[in-house]
Amino acid sequence: xxxxxxxxxxxxxxxxxxxxxxxxxxxxxxxxxxxxxxxxxxxxxxxxxxxxxxxxxxxxxxxxxxxxxxxxxxxxxxxxxxxxxxxxxxxxxxxxxxxxxxxxxxxxxxxxxxxxxxxxxxxxxxxxxxxxxxxxxxxxxxxxxxxxxxxxxxxxxxxxxxxxxxxxxxxxxxxxxxxxxxxxxxxxxxxxxxxxxxxxxxxxxxxxxxxxxxxxxxxxxxxxxxxxxxxxxxxxxxxxxxxxxxxxxxxxxxxxxxxxxxxxxxxxxxxxxxxxxxxxxxxxxxxxxxxxxxxxxxxxxxxxxxxxxxxxxxxxxxxxxxxxxxxxxxxxxxxxxx
Amino acid sequence: xxxxxxxxxxxxxxxxxxxxxxxxxxxxxxxxxxxxxxxxxxxxxxxxxxxxxxxxxxxxxxxxxxxxxxxxxxxxxxxxxxxxxxxxxxxxxxxxxxxxxxxxxxxxxxxxxxxxxxxxxxxxxxxxxxxxxxxxxxxxxxxxxxxxxxxxxxxxxxxxxxxxxxxxxxxxxxxxxxxxxxxxxxxxxxxxxxxxxxxxxxxxxxxxxxxxxxxxxxxxxxxxxxxxxxxxxxxxxxxxxxxxxxxxxxxxxxxxxxxxxxxxxxxxxxxxxxxxxxxxxxxxxxxxxxxxxxxxxxxxxxxxxxxxxxxxxxxxxxxxxxxxxxxxxxxxxxxxxxxxxxxxxxxxxxxxxxxxxxxxxxxxxxxxxxxxxxxxxxxxxxxxxxxx
Amino acid sequence: xxxxxxxxxxxxxxxxxxxxxxxxxxxxxxxxxxxxxxxxxxxxxxxxxxxxxxxxxxxxxxxxxxxxxxxxxxxxxxxxxxxxxxxxxxxxxxxxxxxxxxxxxxxxxxxxxxxxxxxxxxxxxxxxxxxxxxxxxxxxxxxxxxxxxxxxxxxxxxxxxxxxxxxxxxxxxxxxxxxxxxxxxxxxxxxxxxxxxxxxxxxxxxxxxxxxxxxxxxxxxxxxxxxxxxxxxxxxxxxxxxxxxxxxxxxxx
Numbered sequence: 001x002x003x004x005x006x007x008x009x010x011x012x013x014x015x016x017x018x019x020x021x022x023x024x025x026x027x028x029x030x031x032x033x034x035x036x037x038x039x040x041x042x043x044x045x046x047x048x049x050x051x052x053x054x055x056x057x058x059x060x061x062x063x064x065x066x067x068x069x070x071x072x073x074x075x076x077x078x079x080x081x082x083x084x085x086x087x088x089x090x091x092x093x094x095x096x097x098x099x100x101x102x103x104x105x106x107x108x109x110x111x112x113x114x115x116x117x118x119x120x121x122x123x124x125x126x127x128x129x130x131x132x133x134x135x136x137x138x139x140x141x142x143x144x145x146x147x148x149x150x151x152x153x154x155x156x157x158x159x160x161x162x163x164x165x166x167x168x169x170x171x172x173x174x175x176x177x178x179x180x181x182x183x184x185x186x187x188x189x190x191x192x193x194x195x196x197x198x199x200x201x202x203x204x205x206x207x208x209x210x211x212x213x214x215x216x217x218x219x220x221x222x223x224x225x226x227x228x229x230x231x232x233x234x235x236x237x238x239x240x241x242x243x244x245x246x247x248x249x250x251x252x253x254x255x256x257x258x259x260x261x262x263x264x265x266x267x268x269x270x271x272x273x274x275x276x277x278x279x280x281x282x283x284x285x286x287x288x289x290x291x292x293x294x295x296x297x298x299x300x301x302x303x304x305x306x307x308x309x310x311x312x313x314x315x316x317x318x319x320x321x322x323x324x325x326x327x328x329x330x331x332x333x334x335x336x337x338x
Numbered sequence: 339x340x341x342x343x344x345x346x347x348x349x350x351x352x353x354x355x356x357x358x359x360x361x362x363x364x365x366x367x368x369x370x371x372x373x374x375x376x377x378x379x380x381x382x383x384x385x386x387x388x389x390x391x392x393x394x395x396x397x398x399x400x401x402x403x404x405x406x407x408x409x410x411x412x413x414x415x416x417x418x419x420x421x422x423x424x425x426x427x428x429x430x431x432x433x434x435x436x437x438x439x440x441x442x443x444x445x446x447x448x449x450x451x452x453x454x455x456x457x458x459x460x461x462x463x464x465x466x467x468x469x470x471x472x473x474x475x476x477x478x479x480x481x482x483x484x485x486x487x488x489x490x491x492x493x494x495x496x497x498x499x500x501x502x503x504x505x506x507x508x509x510x511x512x513x514x515x516x517x518x519x520x521x522x523x524x525x526x527x528x529x530x531x532x533x534x535x536x537x538x539x540x541x542x543x544x545x546x547x548x549x550x551x552x553x554x555x556x557x558x559x560x561x562x563x564x565x566x567x568x569x570x571x572x573x574x575x576x577x578x579x580x581x582x583x584x585x586x587x588x589x590x591x592x593x594x595x596x597x598x599x600x601x602x603x604x605x606x607x608x609x610x611x612x613x614x615x616x617x618x619x620x621x622x623x624x625x626x627x628x629x630x631x632x633x634x635x636x637x638x639x640x641x642x643x644x645x646x647x648x649x650x651x652x653x654x655x656x657x658x659x660x661x662x663x664x665x666x667x668x669x670x671x672x673x674x675x676x677x678x679x680x681x682x683x684x685x686x687x688x689x690x691x692x693x694x695x696x697x698x699x700x701x702x703x704x705x706x707x708x709x710x711x712x713x714x715x716x717x718x719x720x721x722x723x724x725x726x
Numbered sequence: 727x728x729x730x731x732x733x734x735x736x737x738x739x740x741x742x743x744x745x746x747x748x749x750x751x752x753x754x755x756x757x758x759x760x761x762x763x764x765x766x767x768x769x770x771x772x773x774x775x776x777x778x779x780x781x782x783x784x785x786x787x788x789x790x791x792x793x794x795x796x797x798x799x800x801x802x803x804x805x806x807x808x809x810x811x812x813x814x815x816x817x818x819x820x821x822x823x824x825x826x827x828x829x830x831x832x833x834x835x836x837x838x839x840x841x842x843x844x845x846x847x848x849x850x851x852x853x854x855x856x857x858x859x860x861x862x863x864x865x866x867x868x869x870x871x872x873x874x875x876x877x878x879x880x881x882x883x884x885x886x887x888x889x890x891x892x893x894x895x896x897x898x899x900x901x902x903x904x905x906x907x908x909x910x911x912x913x914x915x916x917x918x919x920x921x922x923x924x925x926x927x928x929x930x931x932x933x934x935x936x937x938x939x940x941x942x943x944x945x946x947x948x949x950x951x952x953x954x955x956x957x958x959x960x961x962x963x964x965x966x967x968x969x970x971x972x973x974x975x976x977x978x979x
Contacts, residue, residue: 035456121687127456128402132615133686139679147668147676150680266467266604273460308476322453322461337588343852344847345826546832546850547843549821553829556818563778563816564889565804565833658884 002169002178007295010061013184013253015291016191017043020246020274021268022283023198024239030215030236030278034119035127037134040265041141042107042240046247047256048145049100049106051154057092094159099248104241111240113235138261139223146258153255158183190249194242195284201238202280208326215278269319276328286329290314345544353622357536361529365522373634376525377593381527381633384589387535389613389625391582394539395575395660396611397620398548400555401454404607405446405462408469409439409580413587414478415473415712418487418597425497426510428519428527432588438576439584447576451569451617454558466604473599486598512592519592528589528664534584536626542578543622552620583610612682618694627693632678728755729791732777732897737786739772741954746772747952748900750786753921754897754945757926761939763963764949765972770932771813773949777930778810791896801838807896815882817889818873823866826874826885827857827892832894857892864888864918880911887918898922898929904938916941916975922967940964948972 014178025039035176060076068256080088091098118137124128169178202208214221214228221228247256254260271290275282296302298310321328360367364382368374392406413435420431450461481487489509497512512519514527542548554561554568561568591597600606608672617628644667651659669677689696730756739747746769754760762770775781777788779800788795795803804810808829818826827848831853832840861867864884869877875884883903890898903919904912912935919942923929933939939946946963948956950972956963963969 012718118683118687125690128400128459129686129690131402131456131459132611133683135611136679136683136686139608139685140676141678143673143679147673217673266463269460270464273457277456308472311471311475312468315468318464319449321462322457323449325459326453346848347846541846542843544847545843545845546828546836546847547841547845549825549847550832552821552830553818553825556820557816560816560889561820561829562800563804563810564830565801565838565893567799567838569803570839574843578843 002175003299005169005174006178006180007299008292009180009184009188011292011295012288013187013191014290014294015288016188017246017250017264017287018268018271018291019263019284019287020191020194021243022271022287023195023280024243025268025272026275026278026280026283027174027198027239027242027271028236030280031211031232032115032119032123034122035130036119037131037265038114038137038141039134039239039243040261040263040268041138042243042261043247043250043252043264044145044242044256044258044261045110045141046107047251047260048149048247049103049244050096050156050248050251051149051256053099053102054092054095054156057095057098062128067183096156096158096248096252100245102245103248107241107244108237109245111237112233115236119236120229120233138265142258142261149258151258153257156251158186158252162186170209187249191246194245198238198242199280212232230319267314270314272328274318274321274328276330277332279328282328282330290317293317340724350540350544353540354533358533361533362526364529365525371634373637376521378633378637379525380528380589380593382630383525383532385610385613385633386532386626386629387528387589388583388586388610389617389629390532390535390539391579391586392610393579393614393619393621393625394551394582395579396541396614397625398543398551398555399572399575399577401451401572402459402611403450403462403576403579403624404459404604404611405466406579406583406610407604407606407686408446408466409583410442410587410590410606411473411597411599412442413439413584414591414597414601415587416584417588417591418489418595419480421489421495421512421591421595422493423496425495426503427497428512428514428588428592430497431512431525431591432531432585435470435588436581436585436589439587440581442584443577443580447573447580451489451572451576461606461721463604465606465706466602467583470599481599482596483599486596489595505717509595512595514556520594524593526587531585531589532585533691535585536622540622547571547574581636612678615690615692616682616685618692621692621694624692624694634673636678639670640672643667684696728757730754731756731791732930733789734777735787737773737776737783737788737791739769739776739781739783745952747776748785750952750954752929752947752954752957754928756928758944759923759929759931759942761933761943761946762949763933763936763939763946768949769952770949771901772952774810774901774932776928777803777899778808785899804833804893804895805838807893808899809890809893809895809897810899811883811886811890811901811903813902814888815879817874817882817886819873821874822871823861823874823877823885824854824857824870827860827888828853828885829894830889830912831857860888860892863891864920865914880907880915883907883911883915884918887915887922890920893925896928898927900929900931900933902932904935912938 021039021043024042025036028034028036029038057080058078060078061082062074063077063082064075065075078088078092080091082088084091114137118133123131165181166185167176167178167180168180168185170176200208202212210221210226210228211231214226214231218228250256268287269289271286272283272289275284275286293313294310297313303310342463361383364379365374368379373379388406388410392403395401416435416438417428417431420434424430436512446462446465450458450465453461469512474483491509495503495510500505514523517527519521519527549570550561550566553573554566558568587597587601590601600635613628613632614625615628616632618624644663647663648659651662655661667673685692691698729754732752734750737747737750738745745843750773752760762773764770772781776783777795779795779802780799783796786796789805790806790808793806795806795808800808818829821829824892828850835853836842858870859869861870864887866881866884866888869881874882877885885963886902900919904915916938919929923942932941943960946958946960947954948963948966948969955972956966956969957964
């Protein structure tokens with residue numbers, strides 16, 4: 001029971017990341033009709049927003065180390081600590097939350113820039129060409145990041161206050177051995193909040209409703225005199241923000257490196273397909289579902305029955321779903337058929 | 339070189355003669371480019387074969403597969419196992435690798451081709467990732483995991499031992515009945531196989547079968563109302579292209595008998611897509627052209643570094659030299675992939691038909707200008723596929 | 727009375743709760759031109775789709791001669807001798823006109839799949855000449871090496887007709903062959919269809935343009951709300967009060 005509960009939790013935070021990326025992919029696909037292979041790279045760029053932020057916050061000066069007296073020793077101390085003392089260190093400690101705030105405008109800008117300068121010229125072109133050009137864009141983005149940050153993963157830590165693990169087992173009457181890292185719990189909550197945010201935006205604001213109407217029938221909405229294209233630009237930006245935030249938040253869980261985006265992209269596409277192309281709810285459900293499945297299949301008990309299953313489970317599920325339910329779990333009729 | 343005309347046997351002969359001459363004299367005419375060394379020329383040939391095969395699927399049918407690196411990997415592993423178990427002779431290695439890759443392609447194609455468009459792409463991607471992940475984990479006894487599968491002096495090599503060939507000292511070399519599989523002879527083996535591979539692809543392009551594949555790409559609905567069962571056509575094309583990939587994989591193993599799983603990653607599949615599109619998908623020569631140019635530039639640019647750049651611009655004033663070096667250096671050496679990505683994007687944006695389309699456009703422009711300056715432009719063949 | 731080539735018995739088709747076709751019975755005699763008319767949404771296209779295998783009927787049976795069509799795939803039904811033109815021409819836009827015609831000719835000769843990856847297209851002289859002959863018939867021979875996607879809509883329509891004609895089908899289905907055409911193109915299409923008529927090929931035509939219907943059809947069925955409400959010679963249908971009512975004066979017969 002304990003193990004199962006833990007595996008579900010483990011799967012949920014990974015599933016949260018899948019769901020957030022898949023949500024953006026679906027949003028872009030549903031509104032703009034564009035298959036965006038650069039979406040994983042956007043996630044990665046988000047993660048590197050946090051890295052950049054950390055680099056900026058820890059710009060350091062060489063100061064003489066007073067604790068060493070018998071020769072001149074220097075240590076690197078961030079200016080923030082020099083200027084603000086304890087407050088400064090606290091700011092550095094809180095780099096991830098700060099990056100979240102900073103990355104929102106950055107990712108929005110990046111998304112809008114991408115849409116206006118590249119993606120919009122591909123609305124009318126074939127899906128194959130969309131895949132190819134965004135694939136090229138993904139390579140460019142990841143290579144740029146590699147040029148600036150190198151090829152090695154860069155660890156970023158969460159604020160100290162949430163460094164440990166939550167004794168989640170004792171809260172709900174399971175054994176005390178069931179503990180779960182605070183940050184992963186926060187990640188889970190965070191993804192739920194973002195997902196609900198996106199859904200409320202689409203369902204309860206007029207702006208969002210127009211976008212949804214545009215997803216269903218673009219021509220009619222345009223006939224009503226609404227500049228749907230501008231809204232779609234914003235939607236692209238929004239999708240970029242969601243993916244970027246997912247990336248920022250994921251940094252304490254997995255140190256980001258430049259090809260992280262590609263790894264997540266493939267998985268997220270699988271998630272989108274399983275959920276059903278064009279279905280936002282499907283994307284979210286499939287994200288969590290596959291996260292949990294993956295975490296269950298990596299249990300040693302399971303692996304001893306079917307060796308290697310943890311490596312392929314997600315793809316296997318995708319293959320089975322595509323063959324038996326071509327529209328995925330919740331796909332709409334007529335989307336991406338033919 | 340137009341695809342819209344029906345090629346005559348004389349034209350086919352001409353292609354073969356020209357291609358053979360160009361390929362076989364490579365060691366001569368690549369001298370001035372500094373690319374006439376065997377390793378690089380072998381790569382041209384091997385990836386050329388890979389791209390020619392990929393083009394039979396993508397170029398003719400329009401089905402975008404992201405899984406072909408898996409077949410390349412299967413070919414490499416099979417070839418190395420053949421070297422280990424049977425013989426260092428490349429003939430059994432090539433035959434087994436091609437057949438096994440074909441078998442894999444049959445299995446994966448049979449499932450993937452039940453869907454089309456982006457679903458097909460994602461299915462092939464999923465299969466490729468599965469193979470890659472498995473090669474690294476449970477299949478380690480076959481693939482030797484991260485280390486990669488290598489030769490060993492103590493390998494059985496049953497056929498070689500029966501023939502009384504014993505590795506004397508160190509690792510044995512791959513060979514084709516005594517001709518070494520590496521160096522210049524290795525290149526010529528690859529070159530001759532490439533010529534045969536091109537010939538087969540040309541025959542497919544110029545056969546009714548090839549025309550039907552183009553028709554499937556153009557309008558699959560019409561194909562089925564015209565009485566064709568499209569799936570066996572697609573599956574055949576998929577298997578053929580998979581076998582080409584397996585063949586290329588076995589040749590990689592011939593020139594360097596080491597097989598690693600990284601060859602199977604989907605970004606490696608992306609590379610063959612790139613080479614095919616760069617030259618011109620759906621044209622005969624395009625994939626070869628794309629492979630040659632990309633592999634050549636990769637070779638040049640990835641060797642550059644800051645000091646090479648500094649030397650290159652040493653005739654300039656120092657400050658200008660520094661600026662230029664700073665601007666260019668992110669795109670060379672390690673950063674070559676960045677340049678490749680940018681070039682690739684530019685090609686897809688402006689020349690989706692690849693270099694061959696560019697060539698066609700320019701030659702048409704010149705011809706039009708020469709013939710009649712005031713043409714009504716009715717020869718314009720730009721159009722959309724008009725599919726729903 | 728000639729041989730019945732198409733025999734449709736009790737065919738119904740419903741989508742969810744919507745009854746698109748109910749109990750359609752239709753016999754088409756060999757060598758005749760049978761027109762199906764009716765207001766928009768009457769189920770005409772659904773009916774064609776059932777015949778060619780795009781849709782499976784919920785109930786009922788379709789026979790071509792003594793072959794059962796129901797439950798077969800579109801390509802199998804074509805191989806049995808049913809060809810179809812669509813409302814918007816379905817051609818191969820990336821191929822030349824000549825190739826567009828050769829593809830169906832190969833299908834007729836080699837069946838639904840033939841391997842032959844080493845055969846030369848160049849050596850297929852017979853098929854090529856046959857294709858050129860048909861192109862000449864429909865007046866497109868001068869453009870035989872042009873890419874089909876660059877042709878005008880009228881030419882695409884004629885090309886599609888030629889693609890079906892080269893298969894010499896037992897039953898030829900035409901879904902609004904003159905839809906969206908100019909008067910001039912319509913007239914030349916009628917003329918073309920009349921010439922085909924003389925070959926004695928059985929045809930079913932769906933058409934809105936009554937001028938076209940009355941200049942071609944031997945018999946007419948009127949479809950309204952998924953059911954056949956009248957059937958007969960053009961003269962009989964013209965005078966049927968039920969037909970007038972179905973059209974509500976929308977079109978003058």
